[in-house]
Every structure is written in structure tokens, then in C-alpha cells.
Amino acid sequence: MKNAQSTTTRVAGRIAAGVAAAALASTMLAGVAQAAENGKFRVGIVTFLSGPAAGPFGIPSANAAKVIVEGLNKGALPAPYASKGINGAEIEAVIIDEAGGATKQVEEFRNLVQRQKVDAVVGYISSGDCLAIAPVAEELKALTVFYDCGTSRLFSEDTKPKYSFRTGLDAAVDNIGAARYLAATKPDITKIAGIQQNYAWGQDSWHDFTLAIAQTMPKVKVVENQMPKVFQGQYGAEISALSVKKPEVVHSSFWGGDMEAFVLQANARGLLDDATVVLTCGESALDRFKDQAPNGSIIGARGPFGAFAPKNALNDWFVKSYTDTYSMAPTYPATKMAQAILGLKAAAEKAGGGNGTVPTADAISDAFKGSTFESVAGTVKMDRADGHQAVQPISYGTYKYDPKTGKATIENVMTFSGDCVTPPDGTTSDAWIKAGFPGAKCN
């Protein structure tokens, strides 16, 4: 009896293993067959599809990529992107998950380029992933467009990029913009506090913000900063610690669930009755705050994105198509993804070649470098890091919720031009802020 049973398990085990091996082998063959040239412009899209960054950033970005790719393939976009696909070639998007850390992302990036033979990669939210991918992109000579990650170290360490570009803005811009907005709208405040997630993003944001505020508002004193660990979710102790210092403004680089939890809890505990909160990533939860965020809270979108995007035919088309498909307006990560793909299309078409051909990575990167293109968020100049980093204005505004319609809007919008908030080439953001923004041209 026992013997018979173990034989059955053994056979079952072998069958299972055999099936698994066969499946694996067939997928590998399928992968090879698929990688053959098919005349399409294949783009790898890498963004968070799982984990905490998926909800607020990754999924809206992936959705935006689908909307834009579908629209371009149909030739449905308004000018100057009315032509079909990229350079006449149909776009084929390969979407993969960014979760899992930098080592895995380097592996998957190589798989995209060498196995799936993508013509370009657009993606990366995590700064750690961007830092790890940039040298690999150069090594493999693979055209790569970083659309969201904000680290200032991306192009300062890797001094001579050729194939990597960033159409999103440097995170220092967010905080310089926030400091300028406060100086313009609340010139009389004297006490500022902060709460940041204790990881690279939060640490860098607070570092840049305190340096910038010391320049724009020299009278302001920083009275408190709390650094809870990322994804903590409960901020009772931190809110108490902030409350006793009676700040007039609380700066936070929180995002996603942490940001919503903090706003909800700080509002309930009365911290936000006396203090105005500045949320540098606030726009990503515009539709979800409802009456939980007090009116007048200052929110940003890391550039002129999402609800801050200027009115133009491209953005009207994008907002409408996105809203029709996903029944909510695109937030800033969605706009940034759309911008990155449009930038790629503009560069590839500038690189030329016959209709329907896919230009080489060298040709596209030469055309991309230092280019100016129209995007859903206005005109973008690839004007920093030797023509590899985008320069755009940044906007901040205040939150306004209408309980009757259940809709949130943004008021008192101020936009600072790119040259007002972006350090010139050859200067680190640190040194530029400390020197008092030399050469800044503000409108």
C-alpha cells in the first residue's frame, strides 16, 4: 500500500517536472522566435505593477503608456504627433514590472534589450533603479528614457551619457519650487517643520528644501523634522511631535498611501488647522483626498504635470482618452509617461530614415540630444546634462474641494519657469542653492 502510494507520487512528480521542463523549453524557443525582426518599433515600458508604488504611480503610468501607444498607432493624436506609430512603424509596447530591486532590474533590462530586442526602453520610478540602469544602458548602447525618477545623482555621476535621457525633472526642482511658492504666497511665516519617509527620497527632499528655504525665506526657522520609516502608516507620535512646535507650514515629500494616511491623521488631530501642509507629490492623490485634506493645502506635481498641465490640444486629447478608458483624470505620473513616449517619438522621427523604418539607437540619441519637443505638458527642452535632461517649469497650487460636486480642483496656481528652478550645467543643485541661485531667470 505504502509502496504503491509512493510510486504514484514519484510518477506524479516526474510528470510535473517533465511538464515544467517542456513548458520552460517551449517558452525559451518562443522567446527566441518572437525576438525576430518584425518591423515594429518595440518599446520596453518599465514601471511598478506591484508593491506600494504601483497604485499611485505605476498603474497610472502603465495606463498612460497604453493610451498613448494605442492613440499613436491609430494616428489619433493631434499635431505634431498626428502621424501613425513612430516614424511610420507600429509601436509594440512590452510592459514589465519594476518591483524587485536594482539587481533584478539590471537583469530584466538586459533581457529587454538583448532577448526581446526592444528599440528603446522607457521607464523607472525608483532612483536606485535609474542609477543602476544608466551605466548598463551605455554599455549595451540601448536608448533609454527615464520618465520619473528624481535623483540628482543620475547625470552627475555618469558624466558622459549618450544613450540615456531623462524627460522627468530632477527632484531638487520640486523643493526649490516649493520654497519659491512659499516665499511668494506666505512671506510672513517664521516656523516651518517637516515630515519625510526615512529613505533616499525623503532625506534628499528635506535636504534640498531646507537649503532652498534658507535662501528664499532667510527669516524662517526650521523647528522640527520627523523621519518615520517608509510605509509606516501610523503617524500619531510624529504628528504630536510636530504639533507641539506649532509650525505654520509643514513640508512633506510623502507619497502614495503614506501621504494619504498622514493627511488624514494630521487633519483629524488638528495639526492642519493651524499649519498649512506642502505636499510635493500631492497631486497624485487629487481625486482621493476628498474632504480629508483641508482646503488651502499646497500641492505639487513634480513639474507641470497632471492637473497642472497647460491647456493645449495634445493634453485635451490625452485627458479625454485617458478619462474615457479609465474613468478618472490622469495624475502626474501618467502625464510624465505620456511625455516620455512623445519625446521618444519626436526624436525618432527627427532622426529620420524612410517611412516605416526604425532608426538606430545612435541616430535617435543624436536627435534626442538637446532637442525641443511638444508634450502633453507643454514644450520640453532637453537642455541640461549635455542635452540629456529635460527642463520644464514647475507649478504649485492650493487644494480646493467642493463637497457638492465631490470634485477637487487646484487654485492659486503659480508656475516657475525652468531656468528659475533648475541649476545650470556644471553646477550641482546643492552648490547652486547654497550660492543663492546664480543665473536664475524667473518670470
Place this chain on the structure above:
Amino acid sequence: MRLDKTELALIGLAVVLLLGGLFAAPGWLIFLLTVALAKALVVQGVVMQMKAGLVSFGQGLFYCVGGYAVGMGGQFLGISAGLVLLAIGVVAAVVLAMILGLLMTRYREIYFAMLSLAFSMILYGVLVKSQELGSTDGFNVNSWTLLGQTISGGEQATHAVFVLTVIAAAAVAFFLNRYYRSSVGMTCEAIRENEVRVEYLGLSPRWINYANYVAAAAVSALGGGLTALATGHVDPDMAYWTTSGEFVFIALLGGTGSVFAPFLAAIVFSLVRTYAIEFLPNAWQMILGFTLLGIVVFLPKGLWSLFTRARVDAPVSAAPSSTSNTRTGGARA
């Protein structure tokens, strides 16, 4: 020195891998194999302790130490010799393990697992708060040299790390194979079975575990250093508990039956994962979960039991008399 079958197979496989990798395999596959083999070294560290009945949920600690030693040695000490960087990582891990081991070896079972996890999370916490080291973003590894040759990107770098990793993996497996068959190695299994009896034999389970723990740390740090050289980037995630969990996952996938098992499991794991990501970008974790579930249900001794079962079965049907070699790596009827 007489080589047994396993050792001959090891050398043969290493040569086949090297030749196949250098002349036939596409770039992505070479890289995938490099990272898989480097991670398999960390898994070897986990398996070494599993043999003695200890499950380390914090092997990421030494993986991270090895990786950061390579990164920091290049970044702050200005050392560019790849082999020296790897050696620094191994030495650092050994020193750390010699200190932690004094405490760790007093614990067993879940207490050992939790304590090992705690130490790796302490390193994670320290790294996250070190802004000079890039906090969670980590930093890139400088270009390095191998025996005087500068390795600066391109196919050459991929191949150099691949060769280095295959040789390191084969060497470690070679010594581990001898170690497992030595009296100390055998004692590890005895400790798992019955620690009190081992003490009655006049041996000290604690010090054997200690030596085992330190050796496992060295092997894991080597894996971390090779991973850092291959990917060119280190970050605190290397010490995060999910990374350590992945090593335990791979160890269970392979089983403890042979020194080949962790390598096989790491390669299968990487291939399953990369194709799962490609074909099911929204549900790739589910595929990995089902894979482990399938292994646990159908192959409780890991992937390697496919091979040992075949070996046990064969004599029964073909030649019933020759059943002398039935060491099946802990598979008990």
C-alpha cells in the same frame, strides 16, 4: 588527490558552462547565469546551515557585506583589483560572522532564524540612514581590473564576471563537496538529527555550528561581491529580509541533496522568474508561488530529488543486486 564522480562532474560542467557561455550564449543569458550562480553561492551558505538544522533568514547580511565591500573598496579606498575587492568582502564577512557567531550559535530553530533576520535588518537600517552611501538608492561600483586588465563595460565585462563566477562557484562547490563528506560535515547532519548524542560522542555542536556559520558567511559574501561586480550597483535591498527569503526559497527549491542543487535551483528560479515577468507582467509573483507550491507538494526534497530518485530506481528495475550506493542526500524512506 582522487576525484570522485561529483567532482569530475563539477569540473566538466564548469568547462561546458564556460565554453557555452563564451562562444554560444546570448548576452542576456550569460548575465542571467552569472547572477544566478553568484546568488547560488549565497544559497550554498543557507544550505550549509540547513544541513545542521538551522535555517538562516538573514543570509542577506553577508551577501550585502560582500557587495558593499566591492562597492566601497572601489569608491572610497580606491582599490580597483577585482580579486582584492572580493577578498575584502570575504574577510569582512568572516570577521563579522566570528563576532555574531558567538551569539548566534547559542540559538536553534525559529530563534536562530529570527535572530539572523534581525542582524541583517540592522545592517539594512544602518545603510538606509547613511546618506553618504546613497541611502536606499545605493551607489554604483567603479570600473575594476582583473589581473591587471581594466574591465570597462561592454561584452568584455559581462564575460569577465561570468568566468570569475563560474570558477568561483566550481571551486566553492568542490570544497563543499569534500566538506560535506568529511567527518565535520557529517557531524553537521548528526547535529540536526540529535544534538545531545553528538555531545555524548565528545564533540561540541556549538563550535561545529560556529565554524559552519563562519564558513557560510564567507561563501555568501563571495556571492554578494560577484553580484556587485556583475550588476555594477549595490543598495541596501541586499540586506533586506525579502532578499534573504529569496535565498531560502531557492534553497528549498533545490533541496539539500547535493552541491549541485543550489546552482540548479538558482538557474531554474531565474529562468522561471524572467519568463513569468515577460508573459504575465501583472502576476509573475503568482507563478513563482505556484512553482514553490508544486515543488513542496510533488518534490518535498527539492528539485534535486528528481535525480536521486532516478538513481535509486534504476538498480531496482535493471540490476537488483547493486544497491550499495543509496546515499540520497537525506531522503529517508
